[in-house]
Amino acid sequence: MRGKLDLVIAVNRRDRSFISRMHYLFPLKILRPFYLDEIGTAFVYVLDTAGGMLAGDSLAYNIRVDDGARLYLTNASTAKCYTMPNGDARVAQHFSIGSRASLEFFPEESMLFRDTSLETVTRIDAQRDSGFAFCEMYAGGRKHAGEIFEFRRLENRFEIRIDGKLAIWENYRLEGGMLRPGRPGYLEHYTHWGNLYMYASHESGVALKAVQECLAEFERDGFRAGCSLHPSGVITVKALSSEYEAVKNGFERIWSRLRPLMLKEELPYIRK
Amino acid sequence: MFVKEAYEAARRQDAAALEMLQDVCSASKPARELHGASVKTGRSLLLGVRNLYEGQPPEAYSDLLEPSLAYHYAVAYGMTAAMMELPPDEMLQTYLYSGLASLVSVATRIMPLGQNESQLMLFRLSRRINELAIDYGALSLADVNTFAPGMEIAAMEHETIYTRLCMS
Numbered sequence: 001m002r003g004k005l006d007l008v009i010a011v012n013r014r015d016r017s018f019i020s021r022m023h024y025l026f027p028l029k030i031l032r033p034f035y036l037d038e039i040g041t042a043f044v045y046v047l048d049t050a051g052g053m054l055a056g057d058s059l060a061y062n063i064r065v066d067d068g069a070r071l072y073l074t075n076a077s078t079a080k081c082y083t084m085p086n087g088d089a090r091v092a093q094h095f096s097i098g099s100r101a102s103l104e105f106f107p108e109e110s111m112l113f114r115d116t117s118l119e120t121v122t123r124i125d126a127q128r129d130s131g132f133a134f135c136e137m138y139a140g141g142r143k144h145a146g147e148i149f150e151f152r153r154l155e156n157r158f159e160i161r162i163d164g165k166l167a168i169w170e171n172y173r174l175e176g177g178m179l180r181p182g183r184p185g186y187l188e189h190y191t192h193w194g195n196l197y198m199y200a201s202h203e204s205g206v207a208l209k210a211v212q213e214c215l216a217e218f219e220r221d222g223f224r225a226g227c228s229l230h231p232s233g234v235i236t237v238k239a240l241s242s243e244y245e246a247v248k249n250g251f252e253r254i255w256s257r258l259r260p261l262m263l264k265e266e267l268p269y270i271r272k
Numbered sequence: 273m274f275v276k277e278a279y280e281a282a283r284r285q286d287a288a289a290l291e292m293l294q295d296v297c298s299a300s301k302p303a304r305e306l307h308g309a310s311v312k313t314g315r316s317l318l319l320g321v322r323n324l325y326e327g328q329p330p331e332a333y334s335d336l337l338e339p340s341l342a343y344h345y346a347v348a349y350g351m352t353a354a355m356m357e358l359p360p361d362e363m364l365q366t367y368l369y370s371g372l373a374s375l376v377s378v379a380t381r382i383m384p385l386g387q388n389e390s391q392l393m394l395f396r397l398s399r400r401i402n403e404l405a406i407d408y409g410a411l412s413l414a415d416v417n418t419f420a421p422g423m424e425i426a427a428m429e430h431e432t433i434y435t436r437l438c439m440s
Contacts, residue, residue, distance in 0.1 A: 160299075166296060166298075166299045168302055169296055169299035170300070170418045170419075171300070171413075172417045172418055172419035174419060184423075185422045186419070186420060186422055187421065188422045193421050224425055225425060226424065226425035226426070227428055228303045228304045228305075228431060230307065231298070234302070236302035236303070238302075238421045238424050238428065239425075240421055240422065240425065
């Protein structure tokens, strides 16, 4: 299966963002945008109608948010990478964010089943005056089925460029066995991990302070997170937990605190 | 990987490659203290080397150095090794040894570990470096592993804690 989603978001004269071009191939599909805030953001759900990925499958996302437009993109359910004793699955994502445009990307987690092998390549190209919040979350296996860190391989290449200059770069190749519980510096005794990257050309110092305050209020049991401001202006939040909901809710709480600072608008309720 | 790439870029006088390495190294450190510590130690290393050469690095390398000397430690180390004409295997061994020495020094400050024990520990660990089979030719940036969320969260938490024992 070779899924594909090409999406272009533009803005009309009433400051309402809309889908100006789209093209998708099975199993990917999108719903008509919802409008849930006062700044005309297009809230778009991506559906993976296959339910998960097997060996040889690939998904390619090419998302462009034109100058002045706003997009909130999410999906409906966990991205499952099923057992595949041979071969691997691939996800390629490219996001382009125009001047004064914003992208919010909050998908559900990726679940790595036993013996699965997943390669992901993500690139975000933003402008100096654009804004974004981008989140990724992973589960090390179906722990309720007694399956933890039994995936074969996870390869992740991730980069953020602002005005063409490299701002954030992540590159790793993991084997499930490397993540044995208790290994210091890695996942320690947790099974889920996630990253949240946020950027707006203004207010980065104030925003960092707000994230730090937000993290200090969290219930610390079962959730560990830290945040920092990179010289490029990107705020990174890294989180570990043994419960998916803890990471997801943590990131949502942080973004609901920061969205009014960075995009000048409250985060509405996102129905799932 | 950064040390090797910087070493080779410096040897072939490739300023653009050094700038690219510096950018990638910067981008791989989202935690402010890890980023800052890497640049500070890199700059200190290059300042020390500049003093060795009485303020004038070998002519071939002087054009490669930014006036601020604000390079990440791994990049600065590779450049220094090229300037000093160290062979690659010696460069990697001394780089790993300097990292070990730094970790043991921190351990001496933050846990009950005496000077004698720390020297013994360093001696034993350094012997392990010699036993490592490093395929120098096969090392590339594609092999860099940036996955260490536990360490990064600890560095991020360190930014706001009241009592600070180390730079990062």
